Amino acid sequence: MARSSPTYQAFDARKQERRVVRDTVREDDLDAVNVTDVMIRSTSDDLQIGFFAHGDAAGAILYSKKRRRVILNIVVVSSLSRTSSRRWAPRIDHNQTSDGVKAAVRSRYGPPAVLTVQEVTTPAPKDDEVLIRVHAASVNRSDYHVLTGSPWPMRCFTGLIRPTLASTGTDFAGRIESTGPKVSKFKAGENVMGFGGVFGIGSHAQYLALSERGGIVPMPASITYVQAAACLEGAYYAATALTQVKPRAGQKALVYGATGAIGSAYVQLLKCSDVYVTAVCADEHRHLMMSLGADKVVDYRTQDFTRDTERYDLIVDAVGKTSYVACRKLMQNDGVYTSSGGFENLFFAVATWLVGRKRVLFIGPTDIVGNLMLIKDLVEQGRFKPVIDRQYPIEKISEAFAYVGTGEKIGNVIVTMD
Ligand SMILES: NC(=O)c1ccc[n+]([C@@H]2O[C@H](COP(=O)([O-])OP(=O)(O)OC[C@H]3O[C@@H](n4cnc5c(N)ncnc54)[C@H](OP(=O)(O)O)[C@@H]3O)[C@@H](O)[C@H]2O)c1
Numbered sequence: 001m002a003r004s005s006p007t008y009q010a011f012d013a014r015k016q017e018r019r020v021v022r023d024t025v026r027e028d029d030l031d032a033v034n035v036t037d038v039m040i041r042s043t044s045d046d047l048q049i050g051f052f053a054h055g056d057a058a059g060a061i062l063y064s065k066k067r068r069r070v071i072l073n074i075v076v077v078s079s080l081s082r083t084s085s086r087r088w089a090p091r092i093d094h095n096q097t098s099d100g101v102k103a104a105v106r107s108r109y110g111p112p113a114v115l116t117v118q119e120v121t122t123p124a125p126k127d128d129e130v131l132i133r134v135h136a137a138s139v140n141r142s143d144y145h146v147l148t149g150s151p152w153p154m155r156c157f158t159g160l161i162r163p164t165l166a167s168t169g170t171d172f173a174g175r176i177e178s179t180g181p182k183v184s185k186f187k188a189g190e191n192v193m194g195f196g197g198v199f200g201i202g203s204h205a206q207y208l209a210l211s212e213r214g215g216i217v218p219m220p221a222s223i224t225y226v227q228a229a230a231c232l233e234g235a236y237y238a239a240t241a242l243t244q245v246k247p248r249a250g251q252k253a254l255v256y257g258a259t260g261a262i263g264s265a266y267v268q269l270l271k272c273s274d275v276y277v278t279a280v281c282a283d284e285h286r287h288l289m290m291s292l293g294a295d296k297v298v299d300y301r302t303q304d305f306t307r308d309t310e311r312y313d314l315i316v317d318a319v320g321k322t323s324y325v326a327c328r329k330l331m332q333n334d335g336v337y338t339s340s341g342g343f344e345n346l347f348f349a350v351a352t353w354l355v356g357r358k359r360v361l362f363i364g365p366t367d368i369v370g371n372l373m374l375i376k377d378l379v380e381q382g383r384f385k386p387v388i389d390r391q392y393p394i395e396k397i398s399e400a401f402a403y404v405g406t407g408e409k410i411g412n413v414i415v416t417m418d
Contacts, residue, residue, distance in 0.1 A: 102417065103205030104397045105166045109149030112401035115168065117394055123209035127182040130216070132192065132208045134174040135225035139392075139400040139413045140233045140261055142198045143168045147401060157199050168401075169203030171195040171236075173219055173228035174417075183212045191219040193228045193376075195236050195368055204397060206417045215368030220379040223386065230386030230412035231375050234261025235269075238318070239371035241338055241363045242269050247314055249274035254312045254330060256280045256305065257319025258289055258297075261412050262340050264387040265375075266316050267292045272383050275314070280305045285410060292385065306330060317341070319407075324348050324360050331358045338363055387411025393418075 098119040106114045125131040147168055149155055158164055173193040176186050186192065194216040202208065210216060219228045247253060253270050257263045258279035270277050271293035279289040283299035290297065298305045306326055313335050315327045320341020327337055338361045339345050348360035378384035389410040392400040397415050404413050 101206045102394055103167050103202070104169070104394060104415075106147065106163065106168070107166070108162055109147070109155075111148065112398040112405065115147065115398050115401060117397065120205070122207045125178060125180045125209040126211075127180040128213070129180045129209045129211050130183055130186050130192075131177040131179070132172060132174045132194075132210060132216075133177045134172045134203055134206055134208050134417045136174070136229035136414050136416050137169050137172045137203045138229050138233050138261070139168075139204070139397065139404050139415050140170065141404060141407075142170050142233060143200065143204075144401060144404050146170075146200045148405075154199070165200055165202050167202035167205050168200055169205065170197065170200045171229065171232035172201075172203040172208060173225040173232070174208070177207070179212075185212045186216065191221075191225075191228075192216050193219040193232060193372070195232045195372060197368070198365065204394065204415060204417075206394075215372060217369055217372040217376055220376050223379060226388065226391060226414050226416060227386040229414050230261075230388045231379055231384065232372070234263075234412060235265040235375045235384070236368065236371050237262045237340065237365070238265035238269050239374055240365050240367065241316070241361075242266070242273070243367070243371060243374070244363055245314060245336055245338065245361065247273050247275045250276070251313035252276040252278070252310055252332075253314040253316065254278045254280065254305070254308070254310075254327075255294075256300070256315070256317045256322050256327075257340075258294065259285045259410050260319050261387075261409070263316075263318030264288075264292060264411050265384075266318050267294050268384050269378075270314075272378060278308065278310065278312070288387070288410070292387070311335070314338075324352075328358060333357050335359075336361055389413055391416060 099122050100119050101122050102117055103120045104115050105118050105120070106116070108114060123131065145151065145154055146158055146163070146165070149158065149163065171194060174191070176188050176190045176192055178188050179186060194210070194214060196203065196210070196215055201210065201214070247270060253275045255263050255266045255270070255277060258267050259281040263281070267277050267279055267289065277294045278296040278298060279294035280298045280300050281289060282301055283297070286297045298308065306329065308330055310330070311332045312330050313332050315331060315335065315337045317323070317327070317339035320339055323342065324337045324339070324345065331337060334357045336359050345360050346362045349362040352359045375384055387410065389412060390400070390403060391414045394415055394417050400413050400415050403409060
């Protein structure tokens with residue numbers, strides 16, 4: 001099917017470069033381009049607005065030609081899409097005999113107790129899918145939201161009344177068991193890791209069938225499945241933000257909530273760019289933060305971090321518990337603020353783009369494969385360390401969720417599927 005327009009171009013949000021794909025963009029091209037490639041349609045003297053749809057993701061991007069920067073980048077993933085990742089979910093087929101594959105499943109939204117481990121049928125990979133034997137996956141805050149169906153607006157994507165996906169799980173580390181006939185990127189026997197997006201792919205199961213164009217990358221040879229599972233969801237969010245913010249060596253950054261899965265990844269990735277990092281966390285985690293490279297640690301429980309005398313080029317609220325208003329005075333005049341939470345930041349993103357030089361970036365998830373490859377390379381170079389708090393067998397996945405729900409985990413909680 002042709003989606004033609006002579007003005008279409010591909011915009012790589014990661015490299016912030018534009019390039020003409022061709023005059024006519026077809027569905028096939030969208031399969032070939034990355035999710036960060038957006039089709040730019042309308043232009044003015046300064047602003048360019050791009051829209052894209054790729055698989056079950058769709059989004060919009062606002063780019064300023066004068067500033068040569070992305071001002072706003074929103075990506076949504078729809079559970080209504082016909083090409084949705086939801087078909088990757090492990091299925092409970094009551095008409096078929098289970099072949100004993102374990103999966104964590106639920107039939108309604110609710111607390112961790114609604115999740116039970118059941119025997120299901122092994123998913124059959126389609127022509128372009130790989131069948132992955134999952135060995136480990138993280139239980140993260142996104143999973144917790146998907147389990148509880150809270151906040152409510154999220155249900156537009158995960159199922160309004162009941163969850164669309166029986167199983168939870170957004171990421172995985174495992175081995176390719178078999179491949180469909182049209183798969184060209186992966187072979188049976190390869191160790192892989194991946195992330196399927198905030199709304200989940202049902203990876204809390206022993207087997208997972210996933211399109212080869214899903215967020216799958218080779219797993220670093222130097223680490224275990226458990227360690228690999230701790231390099232995915234949180235690290236991806238930090239990486240996707242930083243590839244858009246592009247911090248420079250010598251700049252200063254403050255990471256609020258630096259001990260979480262996202263925060264601990266931010267600290268490490270910023271240090272990889274030679275940025276001076278102040279980590280804000282409970283004092284008991286000072287040593288962990290220093291071991292990850294933080295230059296300064298501020299205990300938010302005993303000190304008001306907003307009284308810091310440093311001025312920062314970048315402030316990241318990795319845990320969604322502070323605000324732009326509170327942090328504004330700590331920012332350099334052309335500083336950037338971004339947060340893992342808070343839809344008010346959408347408003348501030350527009351407001352700060354219109355007025356003043358300090359900016360709030362509302363960053364949508366983009367380029368899963370590119371960012372996972374970045375993390376993989378850093379792991380292989382020994383520059384990114386997985387931070388693991390607790391590990392649970394799949395039979396105790398409800399306990400893992402209950403712990404994640406406390407909001408007190410340090411780094412990552414991992415569930416093993418062996
Ligand atoms: N925007 C998205 O697409 C997206 C995706 C995933 C997650 N999220 C959100 O991102 C947030 C972080 O996720 P995460 O997995 O990194 O979280 P997490 O691992 O659960 O983070 C918990 C850490 O935050 C620290 N913390 C708790 N309360 C704090 C406070 N008031 N001030 C400072 N630090 C505090 C705790 O450490 P201390 O012991 O140091 O207090 C704890 O280690 C969550 O709110 C999650 O919902 C957003």
